[in-house]
Structures are given as C-alpha cells and as structure tokens.
Amino acid sequence: MTTRYEIQISDLLGRYLVAAKDLKAGENILTDEPFVLGPTSDSALVCFNCYLPLISKFLVCKNCAVAPICPGEGCPESFPKRWHSKSECEFFRNLKLTKSLNPMTMVQNVGSLLVLRAILKKDTDPQAWAEFMKLETHLDERRNSSIWEYNDNTVKFITTLGLLDNVLDESLVQKVCAAIDVNSFEVRGPPIPVLGYSQPLRGIYLKASLLAHDCVGNTHVSINDNNVLVCHASMDLKKGETIYYNYTDPLKGTSLRQHHLRIGKYFKCNCERCKDSTELGTYLSSAICPECKTGYVSQSSDQQWDCHECKKKFEHSKIWHTVQCCSDKFDVINKKDEKELEEYIRNVSKILAPNHYLLLEATQRLAGVLRDAINREPHPTKKLMRRKLQLCKELLPVLEKLCPGISSTKAITLYEIHVSLVQLAKKLFDSREITGNGYMDELMNAEKYLKRALEMLFIEPGNSPEGELCAKALEEYRALKATMNNVLDGIHAEGKTYVPPCETARPITEN
Numbered sequence: 256m257t258t259r260y261e262i263q264i265s266d267l268l269g270r271y272l273v274a275a276k277d278l279k280a281g282e283n284i285l286t287d288e289p290f291v292l293g294p295t296s297d298s299a300l301v302c303f304n305c306y307l308p309l310i311s312k313f314l315v316c317k318n319c320a321v322a323p324i325c326p327g328e329g330c331p332e333s334f335p336k337r338w339h340s341k342s343e344c345e346f347f348r349n350l351k352l353t354k355s356l357n358p359m360t361m362v363q364n365v366g367s368l369l370v371l372r373a374i375l376k377k378d379t380d381p382q383a384w385a386e387f388m389k390l391e392t393h394l395d396e397r398r399n400s401s402i403w404e405y406n407d408n409t410v411k412f413i414t415t416l417g418l419l420d421n422v423l424d425e426s427l428v429q430k431v432c433a434a435i436d437v438n439s440f441e442v443r444g445p446p447i448p449v450l451g452y453s454q455p456l457r458g459i460y461l462k463a464s465l466l467a468h469d470c471v472g473n474t475h476v477s478i479n480d481n482n483v484l485v486c487h488a489s490m491d492l493k494k495g496e497t498i499y500y501n502y503t504d505p506l507k508g509t510s511l512r513q514h515h516l517r518i519g520k521y522f523k524c525n526c527e528r529c530k531d532s533t534e535l536g537t538y539l540s541s542a543i544c545p546e547c548k549t550g551y552v553s554q555s556s557d558q559q560w561d562c563h564e565c566k567k568k569f570e571h572s573k574i575w576h577t578v579q580c581c582s583d584k585f586d587v588i589n590k591k592d593e594k595e596l597e598e599y600i601r602n603v604s605k606i607l608a609p610n611h612y613l614l615l616e617a618t619q620r621l622a623g624v625l626r627d628a629i630n631r632e633p634h635p636t637k638k639l640m641r642r643k644l645q646l647c648k649e650l651l652p653v654l655e656k657l658c659p660g661i662s663s664t665k666a667i668t669l670y671e672i673h674v675s676l677v678q679l680a681k682k683l684f685d686s687r688e689i690t691g692n693g694y695m696d697e698l699m700n701a702e703k704y705l706k707r708a709l710e711m712l713f714i715e716p717g718n719s720p721e722g723e724l725c726a727k728a729l730e731e732y733r734a735l736k737a738t739m740n741n742v743l744d745g746i747h748a749e750g751k752t753y754v755p756p757c758e759t760a761r762p763i764t765e766n
C-alpha cells in the first residue's frame with residue numbers, strides 16, 4: 256500500500272497527519288495495532304491474559320503464580336490475542352520470589368495494569384516506546400491537579416514492583432499516565448459469552464494518536480474485535496489537507512464538547528463549528544427566543560445570548576438556567592419509557608430549538624424504545640411505525656450536517672428508516688390500504704435508504720457490531736429485492752404494469 260498520509264509539525268497542532276495524495280471517501284488511510292491495550296483506571300477485575308471480566312472466581316497463572324486469569328477452561332480460544340506475555344510472566348515470577356508479589360496486589364491494582372504494561376515496553380520494544388514518549392502529554396497542566404494526586408496510587412504500585420529507583424522515575428509514571436489519558440481510544444472489551452457483559456478498555460495507537468481534532472472530522476475510525484484500528488476517509492480529501500478525527504460526540508452541544516476536550520485533552524477547540532454559535536445552522540445548543548417566540552437564541556459570548564430573529568440580547572445566566580432545567584429534567588426521566596420520553600419531547604420542544612442536543616438525545620432514545628417495541632409485539636400498530644420513522648427522519652438532516660460523508664450513526668439511522676418503510680408498507684398492503692403499485696413505490700423508496708446505509712457499512716470491519724449490521728443489511732437487501740420481484744409478478748398477473756414514480760412524488764408513508 257502506498258502511503259496515504261504524511262506527518263507534519265506545527266506550533267498549533269504539534270505533530271499531525273495530512274493526506275499524501277488525493278483520497279476518496281471510504282479509502283483506507285491507516286491501519287494500526289495497539290501499542291498497549293488495557294483496563295481503564297477505574298476498571299473492575301479482568302483476566303490479565305484476555306481481558307474478559309472476572310466476575311466471581313479466577314485462577315492465577317501457573318507459571319508466575321501472580322497474574323489473575325480466566326477460571327475453568329481458561330481464556331476462550333476465539334480470542335487469539337494473549338496480553339500476559341512471556342516476558343511479563345517471567346518478570347512477575349521473579350518479583351514473586353524477590354519481593355513476594357502476590358495475586359491480591361494485582362487484583363487491587365487492575366486500574367494500573369495499562370501503565371505497567373506500557374512501562375514494560377521500555378525494554379521489550381524500545382523503538383515503539385520512543386514513539387510513545389513523543390506523544391502529547393500536557394504534563395505541566397496536570398502537575399498539582401487532582402489527576403496528579405489520583406495517579407499517586409499507580410506511582411506507589413509501580414514503586415512496590417521495584418521498577419523505579421528515584422524521584423525522577425515517579426514523574427515518568429505520571430508522564431505515562433498522561434500520555435495514556437490524552438491519547439487513548441476507547442475500545443470494547445471482550446464480552447462474556449451469553450451474558451454479553453464486558454469491561455471497557457483503552458488502547459494507545461501510535462499512528463492514529465497523531466490525528467488532529469476537529470468537531471466535524473473528515474475520517475471514520477473503527478476498532479474491530481481483534482483491537483485493530485482502521486481509519487478511513489469519510490469524505491473526499493485533497494492532497495495536503497489535514498486529516499481530522501472528531502474526538503468528541505458530534506451530537507453534543509459546543510459547551511459540552513469544549514468541556515470534554517478541556518478536561519480530557521487539555522485544549523480549547525477553535526474549529527469552524529465551535530466558532531459558529533448556530534453550530535453550522537443546526538442550532539444544536541440554542542433555545543427558543545423568550546421575546547419573539549419564533550427566533551432562536553444562541554450564546555454569542557461568555558455573558559450573552561442573541562436572538563437571530565428579533566436581535567434581542569439576553570443575559571447568559573437567564574438562558575443558561577432554562578437550558579439547565581431541561582437538562583436536569585432529562586437526567587431524572589426514565590429513558591426506557593415511551594410515555595415519559597414523549598412527554599419530555601413535547602414539553603421541551605416549547606423551550607429549546609428543535610435540534611437542541613437534549614431533544615436529539617431524547618429522539619434517539621425514543622426511536623430505540625419504539626424499535627424494540629415493534630420487534631417485540633406480534634402486531635405492532637401503524638402509529639408506532641410511523642412515529643419511529645418520523646423520529647429517524649428528524650435525526651437525518653442534523654447528521655448530514657455534523658457528520659458529513661461516512662458515519663456509523665448515519666448508517667444506522669438510514670438502515671432504521673428503511674426497516675420502518677418496509678414494515679409499514681407491508682402492513683398497509685396486507686390490509687389493502689395500498690395497491691401493488693403503491694407497495695412498489697414504498698419498497699423502492701426503502702431501497703434508496705438501504706443502499707446508502709450499505710455504502711457506509713461496507714467499510715466497517717466484519718468482526719464489529721457495525722460489521723454485523725452490514726451483514727444483516729445485505730441479507731435484507733436480498734430479501735427486499737425478492738419481495739419487489741413478487742410484488743411485480745402480482746401486478747403483472749393482474750394484467751397491469753408498474754410505472755415508477757417520478758422523483759418529486761412523495762410516497763404516502765412519509766407524513
């Protein structure tokens with residue numbers, strides 16, 4: 256594979272990646288194995304070899320008699336990766352003899368395992384270690400902060416292993432903690448078979464950690480079940496363009512995204528979206544103007560919110576308090592209850608802009624609740640199907656703006672729109688509310704959404720939840736084509752012909 260990216264350096268971004276040639280949407284930019292992978296700092300106990308959660312009992316490694324590992328049959332064979340390496344095992348075995356290291360110490364310090372494994376790389380993989388040490392750490396901002404104190408436990412643990420001999424090394428542990436905090440990617444831990452329960456992991460990917468941030472990225476990053484990270488271009492990129500990855504949740508408002516970046520990554524984002532109080536015209540953080548009741552007010556400075564319509568200015572505290580009340584209310588409602596979510600959306604729609612992130616989250620939750628209800632009930636109602644369809648369609652234009660090009664959330668939304676269209680059309684046709692021709696119109700409409708979903712899902716790694724959805728969607732595409740052929744046969748059997756609608760005609764299920 257020819258190199259698709261090159262590393263550049265600037266004062267603002269540090270080391271970052273740019274496209275080394277023109278790249279097409281969906282093109283693979285880089286593939287990366289983890290330098291280290293391990294539990295988060297507040298993780299529950301996991302097997303040191305395969306990272307499966309250890310719920311009630313565990314064994315210790317036969318060789319070192321220190322590392323807690325899976326009981327019974329041992330680690331499942333389907334997880335090929337073994338993280339308790341030979342050299343680590345020998346290291347533990349040695350400490351067992353010289354410093355009476357015991358399994359309980361390891362159990363109590365599972366949150367420090369990732370840091371320990373990173374430090375052990377210093378000797379086992381000096382080249383990668385040198386690269387790791389070059390990563391951004393923001394050490395000065397962290398010194399004397401609560402996070403510095405929090406990491407004291409890890410420093411003490413590493414000290415007891417005899418890995419450090421002077422004060423200077425303590426700051427090395429802090430530096431490793433910082434490099435992990437600032438640069439790690441969230442990784443799904445392996446789930447316990449049948450139960451599905453897993454512990455979240457964090458991984459350091461040396462190439463991918465050089466991706467610069469923008470609140471509207473131009474890449475799509477996925478990590479498969481073997482912990483391999485793949486980064487694709489989510490849109491066409493020109494040679495020399497900066498390659499951006501969005502470290503934050505694109506469906507959160509600017510103040511929440513900025514907070515997340517400040518706390519976790521130690522920088523203030525200054526991207527186009529962050530500088531635009533309308534968030535690219537989505538009004539994702541805006542409220543309905545208390546004065547004109549038709550315009551939206553957005554925060555224009557620390558002190559002030561402005562109405563885009565009547566131009567009236569409001570004190571920050573006044574609008575902030577209103578938004579906070581809506582947020583507090585969302586925290587306490589039952590997010591699995593259809594009625595509570597509907598009521599929340601009804602009430603908050605009178606106060607916040609239609610695409611406010613709180614409303615979007617409620618919309619996503621409600622669409623999920625309705626999807627489960629439709630799948631569960633033997634005879635789901637048309638009303639239920641129409642409502643779910645409407646909710647998914649409300650999400651789509653926001654996703655098109657904030658996650659342009661390829662995005663998993665958008666692919667899932669498109670897929671769900673297709674599911675609703677097909678279910679609803681079948682129901683209408685079965686109850687003779689639409690003719691064969693009407694049914695065909697609906698199925699062709701659904702096919703458009705499914706095709707777009709598939710175009711995005713194709714790049715997902717096979718062994719990931721999105722990859723599994725891709726396989727399912729492909730299966731449904733075949734079924735949809737078969738249904739369409741049957742409906743066409745039915746139309747022909749009646750001696751009629753099917754004429755597809757012109758693009759502007761609107762199928763009936765859309766309202």
Ligand SMILES: [Zn+2]
Nearest residue numbers: 302305325330
């Ligand atoms: Zn295991």
Ligand SMILES: [Zn+2]
Nearest residue numbers: 316319322344
């Ligand atoms: Zn061992």
Ligand SMILES: [Zn+2]
Nearest residue numbers: 470524526529
């Ligand atoms: Zn930003």
Ligand SMILES: [Zn+2]
Nearest residue numbers: 544547562565
């Ligand atoms: Zn106004």
